[in-house]
Amino acid sequence: MTEHKDYAGSKMGMWLFLFTEILLFGGLFLLYSAYLHRYPQEFHEAGKTENLLLGSANTVILIGSSLTVALSITALRLGRIRHCLVFLGLTVALALCFLVNKFFEWSAKFDRGIYPGSEHMKSLPVGENVFNALYFAMTGLHGLHVLVGSVLLSVVATLVARGRVNREDFVILENAGLYWHLVDLIWIFLFPLFYLIA
């Protein structure tokens, strides 16, 4: 029997992998929910220390990058390779902007003495301490995924440029896109939980 490429199977496999990511972050969302229930006032207070401008900017950036990666798939399927590569490039660029913003946010926190295990954090009301600990855990894990996603998309871009991923065989790009959208999805929930809670 010859080897078939199974487009639907490949996509199913990717969705199954996304479920594992949803449940992975899900554990952290579970912790957040429980602690929000326990410390509503402190979460509200601690939320005020978050930078709403940077957070909102990052939301626009990430949703924008979801748009560009979706556009890149359309472009490829219509045979517009150059458009595809431009959109992928934009996606990665936006991702890097996101990470730069995150770097500024975290630096500002560190400067104020808020970092995992810091004395200042320990001196805060316990609910605020938990909020900050969750902030680092969740945005940290998320940021890691943004980084991984950027690398993944860059690799896929080279595959597109080489023709290995093309108009007929594009499932790799679709799957990379799915991963990227998941990263966006997680942020869509992180944003209100950390920046709009104030």
Add this chain to the structure above:
Amino acid sequence: MDQAAPRDPGFLASPGGKNTLFSWIFSTDHKRIGLLYLSCILTMFAVGVLIGLTMRLKLITPGNHLLTPQTYNALFTLHGVIMIFMVVIPSIPATFGNIFLPLQIGAQDVSFPRLNLFSWWLYVTGASLALISIFTGNGPPDTGWTFYVPFSTKTTTNVSLAVVAVFVLGFSSILTGLNFITTIHRLRAPGLTWGRLPLFTWSLYATAWIQVLVTPVLGITAMLIFAERVLNLGLFDPGRGGDPLLYQHLFWIYSHPAVYIMILPAMGVISDIVPVFARKKIFGYKMIAFSSIAIAAAGSLVWAHHMFTSGMSDLAIWVFSLLTFIVAIPSAIKVFNWVATLHRGSIALEPPLLYALGFIFMFSVGGLTGLIQGSAGTDIHVHDTYFIVGHFHYVIFGGTGLGLFAAMHYWFPKIFGRMYDKKKAFLSFWIILTGMNLLYFPMFVLGLEGMPRRYYDYLPRYATGQFISTVGSWILAAGMALMFANLFAGARKGRPVGSNPWGGASLEWSVASPPPANNFITEPVVTKGPYDFAGVIVDD
């Protein structure tokens, strides 16, 4: 047949005759990967058994100083971590699942063969890291395999490395599950409808869903312990607003469904074996298939029955106790259906069936004792006692363990094309069954009398039960040694067999023994069910 006559070794040999290690450890052939897993898993099983025997030796009499308390704590931690993550969880899916899933559905391989190989490499990596954690740093973890906070975040032993190992092993399990789900959906041969799948395949399907959906929660739990230790995050530190019970929730959200990862494939093996040796269609095929899914689903709702005495709310105790009783129902349905299949069947008491019957007995005992634990009121008295230890060894070792042994006796002739000595197989079965019951039954009594678990020493009143238990462990070990010696000798130089020595009707019995590298010469077209024995020829 002449034992010395050359046989076609099928997938066991490499093309060009060069059967190198390289050709095996970089093979994407699901059958080779299955055997790679088998050799690793049996090795880790031996290590786990040795640790268990050592623990039992310490406990043979009260007051001896064979081991220090710290060593004992490390041993029971390692025993649990090795047995659960490196042996039982992958045991049947990664070995017999890998080898026989594609064969049972008439496919050439799984959906993602390279991912399959990667899964095995992840397993090897995780297992290596776990073993390394024994020897480096401040010694092996002493927290128990459950890694409860706050002790796991504070102990100076090698917990950090151990949880990294657990994370990697979990990832291996996830990818296997992902592969199997896709394979079963996408690669079934023409005519092989969902209603004609062997029940082993159904059990692998249900198991794969649990693997994919809940193992990530173990992943985040492991990451959180690591973060607590290395980054001092403080999420579970009560002094900083954390709640240790939330750790327990996260841990058991995985670890309870994990026991269904352990038992479902074994149940699948039994469901495949019983009809073959009763020469009768399985009773209630649809209910058994449905029960596999129901166990997976209901099993995901009951995790906090491990936390009845933890300080959890009364409402949670009530809810989770109620839900736990529901899970018992589909398991019981399976037992009834197996027995009903045997009833008025034409029984051939071959070794696979004997081990299957052993499974049914041991699992029933273990399952019934589970009800005492599931009922919150009675659990107060037995939680963290030997009663629990007895329960889970009956279901995991008496259940999955015997299921694994049954699978070996059933499928080794197919894999290796040779039959083992059946007399030795019978003898080892009875020794094993005796040993298991001597080892674990006293634990129910000890537990009810108040003997706590994970204690390195005990009061003299428990001495009799502990002594019997230790003697049982020796008998069990001897039985297993005989069993494995027999199986391995049979695989290497047993009497050659044909494609269908047992007269099975599922697709794996239609190919040669050992199966050829690419499974089927032409894609099979399926026209009947997997337990339809009409016209099936026993090819011995």
Add this chain to the structure above:
Amino acid sequence: MDDAPDMEHESKSTHILSYGFLTGVFAVLMVLTATTIIVSRIELGFWNVVVALSVASAKAALVIFFFMHLKYENRTIKTMVLLAFVLLAICIGFTFFDVGPRT
């Protein structure tokens, strides 16, 4: 669950979303984002969280159904996605049997 394993007649989910359509979805997402930020500045007490998460869920649905193409996938995949989210909801929800009364 009857996805035919016959690979020859595979129809790659043919629906291609146009640049215009995708940008339209993005525009709606921006409106929702602006909305949720504005509403969060109004003091609604407990309802702030409800509104914020509802809007987030709406945004998520748009991303899942259109950017991730789920609207055009077969019923098997849709059921699987639902299953994953239901399980997550159960995990968090059932934990609240404990956390709720105990806090």
